[in-house]
Amino acid sequence: AAQAAVALRQAQLYSEVLELEKLKSEMIRMASHDLRNPLNNIMGYVELMAMSIDAIGMTPDQEQYVDNLRRSSQAMRQLLEDLLTLERIESERQSEWQLFDLSGLVLEVVEAQQSSADLKRQTLIFTRLLDTPPVRGSVTQLRQAIANLVGNAVKYTPEEGRIEVTCEFNNNQLKFAVRDNGYGISPERQVRIFERFYRAREPGTDHIGGTGLGLSLVKTVIERHGGQVWFNSETGIGSVFGFWLPPAE
Incomplete structure (x- = not known):
C-alpha cells in the first residue's frame, strides 16, 4: 500500500510538472506576441527619428539618446526571439x-x-x-x-x-x-x-x-x-x- 501511495504521488507530481511546463511555454508565447507588436512600432518610430536627425536639427546629446533607444529596442527584440527559440527547442518532439x-x-x-x-x-x-x-x-x-x-x-x-x-x-x-x-x-x-x-x-x-x-x-x-x-x-x-x-x- 505504501509503495502504491508513493507511485501515485510521483505520478501526480509528474503531471503537475508537465502542466507547469505547458503553462510556462504558453506564457512565453503570449508575452512575446503581446510585446512584439508594440516593440516593432517603437523601433519603426526610432528609425524614422534616426533618419531625420539632420532635418530635425538634433543636438549631439539628442542624437545619442536616439541611438541609445535604438540599441535598447534592438536588444529587447533579440531577447524575445531568443526566448521563443528556447521555448521551441524545449517543446520540439524527437x-x-x-x-x-x-x-x-x-x-x-x-x-x-x-x-x-x-x-x-x-x-x-x-x-x-x-x-x-x-x-x-x-x-x-x-x-x-x-x-x-x-x-x-x-x-x-x-x-x-x-x-x-x-x-x-x-x-x-x-x-x-x-x-x-x-x-x-x-x-x-x-x-x-x-x-x-x-x-x-x-x-x-x-x-x-x-x-x-x-x-x-x-x-x-x-x-x-x-x-x-x-x-x-x-x-x-x-x-x-x-x-x-x-x-x-
Whole structure:
C-alpha cells in the first residue's frame, strides 16, 4: 500500500510538472506576441527619428539618446526571439528529427557568417572532413547552436582577427569546434558561461550587444541531442568553443 501511495504521488507530481511546463511555454508565447507588436512600432518610430536627425536639427546629446533607444529596442527584440527559440527547442518532439550531414550544415552557417567577418576584415576558415557520418537530430536547432558559436567568435574577435572552424569524426564522436584569437574569458567568469542571461563582460567588450542566452541555448540543444559542450579560453589570447555529438545509430 505504501509503495502504491508513493507511485501515485510521483505520478501526480509528474503531471503537475508537465502542466507547469505547458503553462510556462504558453506564457512565453503570449508575452512575446503581446510585446512584439508594440516593440516593432517603437523601433519603426526610432528609425524614422534616426533618419531625420539632420532635418530635425538634433543636438549631439539628442542624437545619442536616439541611438541609445535604438540599441535598447534592438536588444529587447533579440531577447524575445531568443526566448521563443528556447521555448521551441524545449517543446520540439524527437519524432520530428531527421538524418543529415553535420559538416554540410556547418558549411552553410560559415558561409552565412562570412559577410559579418568580412566587415571586420577577419579571416574565417572552415576545415571540413567529407567522410563524417550523419547525425540524427533537429536541423533547425543545430543550425542555431552552430550559428551562435560562430557568431560569437565573429563578435568577440577584434578586426583583422582569425577564426577557425572545424568538423571531424574522432573516437566515434562528431567533433565541432570554433577557435578565435579574440578577447578571451577570465577564469572567474568561465564557471558561469552557460548560465541563462549571464554575459561575461571582459575589458574591451562593453560595446558588444547580446542577451546572455546564446550559449545557454547551445548547451540545451547539444545535450538534447545526447552530446556535450566544452570550451577553453584565456584572457587576451582567445577562446575555443565546441561540442561532441554521437553519430546516428
